Amino acid sequence: MNLHKIYHPITATPFKCTEEYMEFAPCDALKPYIRCFWGSQKIVVQEACTDAETDIVTPDTCMDIIFTADYTNNTIDSCFCGIDDRAFAARKYLRARKKFFRFAIRFYAWGAALFVEESMRSTKNTRFDVDCHFPRIKQEIEKRLFDTDDISQIIPVTEAILLHHLREKHQNPVIFQSVSRILETRGTLSMTDLEREVLIGSRQLERLYLEYIGVSPKSLASMVRYQYLWNRLMYDNSFTIADASYQYGYSDQAHLCHDFRKYHSMSISDARKFAMQNVGNIQYKSSGSQ
16 A cells, blocks of 8 residues: 555745644655654643634644643643645643643644544534544543654654554455545546545445545545645745646646635745745655654
């Protein structure tokens, strides 16, 4: 399963690397299913702040399990975030001084279903307690969180837990084949052509997608196209809107710009400026990095 080799979804701030947010590559065995681990490298102490700190969350076609160990109150909070198909601003207020450690697992759209204990249906744009979908994984990770003060120590423990719960035989061949085609065509394949290629009707295909991914195949394809566009904006110095409009099947440049704003909540030029604030930082670290 090598879909991860042709698809690399990124966030609205792909170069972000702070004391609260760093990305770490998973081990080779988990790379086909997990985009990255992320969180605070060590315990973070935050002072109270009345001003709102704003992050932009854009559709990255991924799902996250997020753990926060609160050393101030000696508690652990966790949540599972399904795929988001819209952008939104995440504003953070801190009413009192806080000492915490955050650790998260980011799954590819097709990856979470191989670890989950419940259907992905109705998870789009929604947050759940991890118990609702990953009760055993939650229990095994949470009991280890207070044993570490460095993310490089919890990652190998988590990898062992995930590999233990990985159910490769539960991969649905229709999901795998159709997602492969969506990625290979960069989200431009029509649903009629997709249904013809995987030899399945539209209703059954949509039912499978809602069950295994949480969104329709058409919605996933549209977000994948946006992600390929966003990657080119960030990493291709020769990018032009005219060329991208043709390459990604938009009717014209206005259509591309409208579609991008729908998923990113800002214009192409503003999105690039926002992302480039962290361009001097290192985007990725291996799980063994310090």
